[in-house]
Amino acid sequence: LWAVRRVGEILDEIDLKGKNDELVKELVTLATQHGILTPYTSFMADDQTNTRDLSSNVRRAGDKLDAFRETDGRFGVENRATKGSFQKAASPAEAAAAPAFQIADAKDAAKPPVSGSGFGARGSPQPARSMGRGDAFGSSGGIASSSAGTLTITADRDEGLRLASNVRNIAGKSFYRRDNRWVDASVTEKQEKDAVKIERFSKEYFELIDKFGKDVSKYMTFDEPVVIELGGKAYTF
Numbered sequence: 047l048w049a050v051r052r053v054g055e056i057l058d059e060i061d062l063k064g065k066n067d068e069l070v071k072e073l074v075t076l077a078t079q080h081g082i083l084t085p086y087t088s089f090m091a092d093d094q095t096n097t098r099d100l101s102s103n104v105r106r107a108g109d110k111l112d113a114f115r116e117t118d119g120r121f122g123v124e125n126r127a128t129k130g131s132f133q134k135a136a137s138p139a140e141a142a143a144a145p146a147f148q149i150a151d152a153k154d155a156a157k158p159p160v161s162g163s164g165f166g167a168r169g170s171p172q173p174a175r176s177m178g179r180g181d182a183f184g185s186s187g188g189i190a191s192s193s194a195g196t197l198t199i200t201a202d203r204d205e206g207l208r209l210a211s212n213v214r215n216i217a218g219k220s221f222y223r224r225d226n227r228w229v230d231a232s233v234t235e236k237q238e239k240d241a242v243k244i245e246r247f248s249k250e251y252f253e254l255i256d257k258f259g260k261d262v263s264k265y266m267t268f269d270e271p272v273v274i275e276l277g278g279k280a281y282t283f
Contacts, residue, residue, distance in 0.1 A: 049082055052076060053073060053084060055133060060114060061129060071100065078097050078220070083213065086113070087110075219231070227271035230272075230275050243281075244283050
């Protein structure tokens with residue numbers, strides 16, 4: 047929740063004072079570490095994006111944040127409704143009340159409104175609804191926050207569903223789906239290369255649970271292979 051609200055504060059600062067590298071870097075870092083994706087960082091969920099390439103991702107987010115230069119019309123209103131939903135969120139899911147709109151390039155401003163977007167007939171944001179596990183879309187049709195903690199906003203339902211399915215937040219850790227496996231956002235490139243392979247339900251598997259506590263079992267619920275950082279070392283299951 048703190049991270050969601052901090053994202054709103056960052057977007058507000060960028061809107062009021064203009065973007066700077068420090069703020070954009072913090073925004074991208076929060077998106078990566080907490081799996082909280084804004085319309086300006088939704089590319090982080092793309093399985094072709096290297097989440098460790100901070101400089102490149104900061105540059106891409108910075109380009110998208112140029113959208114705040116637009117102050118009039120629906121596009122400008124939706125930008126500010128988006129940041130407001132993050133600033134005032136009472137829960138991560140509540141930020142999903144933002145407009146169902148993905149801000150990519152300036153040309154997107156000319157796109158027609160999304161069918162059933164996050165705005166009501168009079169242009170006021172609709173409240174978010176609570177969502178069940180795996181329910182990626184809110185009643186507005188835009189990507190919302192699932193019980194796993196993933197959040198992104200997009201005008202393209204199919205693309206949005208694909209992005210939402212590539213990010214999971216479990217017990218404080220964010221995982222990104224890459225090459226048919228889930229990688230803990232905190233795992234470095236070197237750690238991943240040197241990851242210790244553990245066979246599920248083996249003696250070593252249960253010893254690891256004993257070592258790090260029963261809560262670690264929450265991270266072992268993936269159907270596909272997973273790479274996770276525990277105690278400064280990476281393990282793959």
